[in-house]
Amino acid sequence: MDTTISEPLRPPFVLQRAFIETPFERRFLSLVRHAWHERSWHIISAVPGSGKSLGIDELVRKSGAYKDRTHLSYLPVLAIRSPKNNARESALGEALASAFGVIPSMPWSRLRAWLVQTMASFHVECIIVDDAHDLNRFTLSLLKELTDNLAAFPYKRLVGLCLVTAHSGNVIPLKEIIKQPDEIWRQFYRRMDKEHPFCVVDGHTQAEIVEILPNFEELYRSQLPDLRLRRWAPYIYEQLTNQILDLDSSRRVTMDNITKFVTSAVRRAYDGGETDVNGQILKETAELLIQHRDDLFHIGGDSDIFHIDSDSTHEEPPEQAVG
Amino acid sequence: MQRVSIDDPAWQNTFPNPIAPLDDEWLGGLLLRCDEVNHWECGATVTYVFGIRIAHQVPRLIVSKSSDLQYLAQLLAIPEHVLLATTFQVELMRIFDTPNPLPKYLGRSIWYKICPVCITQNRILRRTHVLPHIECCQYHHIALLDRCRCGSYIVLFPRHALPFTCQKCGLHWAKLPQIPAAPERIVLEQKYLSLYEFFFAKGTPELVACAFWLHDYRWEARTRRFVFPFEGSYKARIQASWEDDGPPRSSLENTIRALVLEDISPQDIMSILPNTLQEGGSNSGSN
Numbered sequence: 280m281d282t283t284i285s286e287p288l289r290p291p292f293v294l295q296r297a298f299i300e301t302p303f304e305r306r307f308l309s310l311v312r313h314a315w316h317e318r319s320w321h322i323i324s325a326v327p328g329s330g331k332s333l334g335i336d337e338l339v340r341k342s343g344a345y346k347d348r349t350h351l352s353y354l355p356v357l358a359i360r361s362p363k364n365n366a367r368e369s370a371l372g373e374a375l376a377s378a379f380g381v382i383p384s385m386p387w388s389r390l391r392a393w394l395v396q397t398m399a400s401f402h403v404e405c406i407i408v409d410d411a412h413d414l415n416r417f418t419l420s421l422l423k424e425l426t427d428n429l430a431a432f433p434y435k436r437l438v439g440l441c442l443v444t445a446h447s448g449n450v451i452p453l454k455e456i457i458k459q460p461d462e463i464w465r466q467f468y469r470r471m472d473k474e475h476p477f478c479v480v481d482g483h484t485q486a487e488i489v490e491i492l493p494n495f496e497e498l499y500r501s502q503l504p505d506l507r508l509r510r511w512a513p514y515i516y517e518q519l520t521n522q523i524l525d526l527d528s529s530r531r532v533t534m535d536n537i538t539k540f541v542t543s544a545v546r547r548a549y550d551g552g553e554t555d556v557n558g559q560i561l562k563e564t565a566e567l568l569i570q571h572r573d574d575l576f577h578i579g580g581d582s583d584i585f586h587i588d589s590d591s592t593h594e595e596p597p598e599q600a601v602g
Numbered sequence: 603m604q605r606v607s608i609d610d611p612a613w614q615n616t617f618p619n620p621i622a623p624l625d626d627e628w629l630g631g632l633l634l635r636c637d638e639v640n641h642w643e644c645g646a647t648v649t650y651v652f653g654i655r656i657a658h659q660v661p662r663l664i665v666s667k668s669s670d671l672q673y674l675a676q677l678l679a680i681p682e683h684v685l686l687a688t689t690f691q692v693e694l695m696r697i698f699d700t701p702n703p704l705p706k707y708l709g710r711s712i713w714y715k716i717c718p719v720c721i722t723q724n725r726i727l728r729r730t731h732v733l734p735h736i737e738c739c740q741y742h743h744i745a746l747l748d749r750c751r752c753g754s755y756i757v758l759f760p761r762h763a764l765p766f767t768c769q770k771c772g773l774h775w776a777k778l779p780q781i782p783a784a785p786e787r788i789v790l791e792q793k794y795l796s797l798y799e800f801f802f803a804k805g806t807p808e809l810v811a812c813a814f815w816l817h818d819y820r821w822e823a824r825t826r827r828f829v830f831p832f833e834g835s836y837k838a839r840i841q842a843s844w845e846d847d848g849p850p851r852s853s854l855e856n857t858i859r860a861l862v863l864e865d866i867s868p869q870d871i872m873s874i875l876p877n878t879l880q881e882g883g884s885n886s887g888s889n
Contacts, residue, residue, distance in 0.1 A: 344608035346679075350619050350639050354608070379618035381677055383642065383650035396641045397618060 292549045294542060295498040301534055302487040304334045307480045311338060314439040315356060315405035319472040322411070322453050324446040325480040326527070328535030331443050332360075332409050339407075346380070350400075354379065357398065358407040361414050368421040371414075375406075375425075395425060399434040411442035412452035419456065423467050440470075448527055451477050482531030485516040491534075495541045503548060505555040508541065514558075515540060518565040543568060612679050617647075620678045624726050629663045629688040630714060630758055631727025636678070638725065638765040645759035651677070660714055660758065661705030664732070665691045688729065690802075697805035697854065709734035709855025714758055715746030721766055722776040734855035735794045735862075738783035745781040793867070797858045800868035805854075813861060813871050814852075820864040 307325065311334070314321050325331055335358050342356040357378050362370035369387045375394055376382050379401065385393065406422070408414065414422075422440065429436045444452040454477055457468050468476070483491065492508040492515075499506055508515075519525070519532040519540060544564040548556045606612050606620065619639040623632050636647040651674045652662065666689050668682075675682040686692055694703035705712065712732060717739035720726050730736060731746055738745050749755055750768040760769030767774050801809070852860075861871075 340609045342608065344613075346606040346613065346616065346618065346620055348604055348620060348622055350621075352619055377614075380613060380616045382618065382640070383646040385643070385646065389643065393641055400641070401618070 289549070289552070292502065292546050294546075297494075297498060298333060298337050299491065299494045299534075300337075301330060301483065301491050303330055303480060303483055303534060304337070307331060307334050308338055310475075310478055310480065311335070311405075311407065311441050311443075314441045314472075316439075317472075318404065318437040318439040320440040320470050321472050321476060321478055322442045322444060322451060322457075323478045323480060324444045324451050326447060326482060326529075326531075326533060327445045328533040329480065329482055330534040331445070331480075333534075335407055335409055335443065352401050354401040355404045356407060357401075357403045357405070358409065361408050361410045361412075361418070363410075363413050365415055366413070366418060368417045371418040371421050395428045395434070398425070398438075399429060399436055403429075403436075403438060405439035405441065407441045407443060409443050410445070412444040412446070414442065414453065416456060419453070419467065420463060423463070423470070426470075446479070451479065482529065482533045483537070484531065485513060488512045488516050488532060488537065491537060492541070495545070499545050499549075503545060503554050503556075506545070506548075507555060511556065511558075511561055514561060518561075518569060521569060523569055540564060540568060606679055615676055616679045617677050620680070622678065622680050623684060623688045624724060626726075626728045626730060627688055628714075628727045628729045628732050629666065629685070630660065630732075631725070632685075632688055633663075634727065634758070634765045635725050642765075644763045644765045644767070645761065648759055660712060660732075663689065664705040664708055664712060665689055665694060665703050690729070693802040693805065694854075697801055697807070697810065699807045707853055709853045711855065713748060714756070715748050716756055716775050716778060717742060717744060717746055718776055718778040718780050719744060721774075721778075725766060730795060730798070733794070733798055735859060736791055738787055738791060740788065740791065740795060742780075743783050743788055745783050747778050747781075751778065790862070793862050793865075794858060796868055797861055797866075798854075800871070801854060801858070809871070809875070810852075810857060812875055813857065813866070816866055816871060816874055817860050817864050820866060824864070 303325070307323065307330070310321065310323055313319065323331075339356050339358045342354075344354045344356070346352045357375065359371075359374045359378055362374055369390070372387065372390050372394060376390060376397075379397060382393075406426070408422070426438050426440060428434070429438055442453060446452055457464050457471070489509055489512040492512055496506045496508050515537070516532060519536045520530050522528070524536055525531070544556045544560050547560050547564060548554075551560070553560070606616055617636065617640055619636075621632070621636055621639055630648075633648045633651070634644065636642075637644055640646075652670055671685045671689075672682055675685050678685075690708055691703065694707050695701060698707050711734045714727060715731050715737070717728070717731060719742040720728060720731075720739060728739075731739065736746070747756070750771060750773055752768060752771040752773065754768060754770040756775070757769045763769050763772070766776070
């Protein structure tokens with residue numbers, strides 16, 4: 280009599296979504312908090328995928344903002360994403376207004392005045408513009424105008440300003456505009472922080488990756504009980520600082536790359552029935568994500584290769600987003 | 603919900619400053635208050651929610667489409683039934699036993715009137731001040747106004763004006779004159795209001811039929827034209843009411859005017875009701 284007991288089927292792999300306060304986030308958010316509390320102006324830059332947007336979201340979420348029926352509403356940190364495609368100032372105005380919730384459409388001349396009034400009544404203390412590399416001289420002028428009006432009578436409110444940009448190489452976006460000799464840009468530059476007006480926040484070193492990996496171990500403990508990623512930190516660091524991913528040869532690693540590498544490896548291990556990652560899995564992951572990333576992928580007959588289990592799509596949250 | 607925090611999904615789906623209705627507040631006044639607390643031009647909220655500027659369409663704020671109120675409830679982060687209480691929708695549905703009551707069921711002479719003290723104290727336009735026959739504020743014993751000092755009629759949602767101000771001269775409604783109401787007028791309107799409250803709380807078609815029977819009975823007794831035998835007349839009136847599938851025979855405005863003219867009070871009506879109707883009416887009212 281056959282007594283073989285088949286192994287029970289594992290449920291679909293579930294990607295975990297959580298904010299990890301990485302060393303990059305600590306560096307980035309300490310600078311933004313400085314701008315908030317000192318009401319100083321900065322252009323803060325980091326390479327794409329560092330985790331800037333996620334950090335801004337976390338800061339806003341924990342800023343204590345609320346709408347109150349007593350009309351004493353509070354939004355200390357007003358964070359928006361810059362409008363794209365060389366937008367006019369009205370587009371930036373609408374983005375700022377939408378941060379307060381639903382508002383009826385109104386002429387731009389009225390919205391302009393409404394923004395100042397509402398920012399004052401909500402006690403806005405710091406404005407953060409993400410993707411600020413998309414700002415232009417029109418939208419930058421509007422930011423200056425709004426903050427000037429808030430600083431003037433009757434509001435008398437100083438507001439911090441963080442223009443958060445993505446950069447590559449040693450070029451800091453917006454710096455060229457703001458350093459122009461025109462009067463408006465001289466005024467703008469004068470308002471910027473005297474000591475650190477232009478800041479670049481670096482990605483992660485190998486030692487910092489060692490600090491980050493235990494967070495992933497905790498996140499996936501329920502699915503891979505023996506997961507020990509820390510011991511692979513040197514390998515992961517080496518893979519993520521190769522020329523393909525580290526375009527500027529900075530020897531720093533973005534959180535986006537760490538997340539993608541780790542989740543891909545963890546998923547492979549889980550799908551393979553393992554309880555931990557191993558060298559072979561990491562090697563395959565590195566080959567797929569890095570060395571063969573741009574290879575053409577031919578889809579012939581097997582349509583199931585992109586099959587998504589309906590149950591897993593129902594439960595599965597999106598992969599951790601880093602901007 | 604007193605507060606909406608920024609990590610609440612409702613943050614993005616609500617007005618910057620959401621408000622909740624005050625006690626006895628009428629929907630029109632709530633919409634104006636919403637404009638004011640959000641620093642918007644007069645009529646911004648009503649135009650946004652109802653799709654059109656309804657400066658001269660006050661009846662649309664007497665009974666409102668459920669979809670409009672649902673959307674407004676979402677924008678203010680309050681339950682829909684709280685907003686329904688700022689209209690006369692629920693009461694007219696019950697009194698006339700119809701799912702879609704028309705504003706004219708309340709009356710044809712509906713217009714909004716301002717109590718300057720109510721505006722000063724709470725920026726409130728009261729539901730009771732919208733009712734036909736009501737011309738003075740029972741809280742402050744002053745006359746309700748429908749014109750500004752400059753002579754122009756007060757418009758609820760004028761273009762290019764601030765909320766609660768005259769469209770012509772810009773005078774704030776709080777600064778309109780406070781004219782003491784005549785004591786006899788106040789007493790008379792208390793009779794009107796007690797009947798409105800009675801029908802709003804307990805009104806059903808059967809109750810209205812009973813009230814009409816009592817009216818006819820009193821009138822016939824007073825004019826000595828004819829006096830029906832009590833039982834027969836009552837049953838006939840109720841029967842006629844139930845068999846009538848057409849539009850209501852009378853708006854609430856006309857019904858209440860007729861009852862006041864015959865000096866009929868809610869207690870008078872209750873005293874002639876059989877026990878079954880009294881219990882049914884009470885239950886309806888409590889719901």
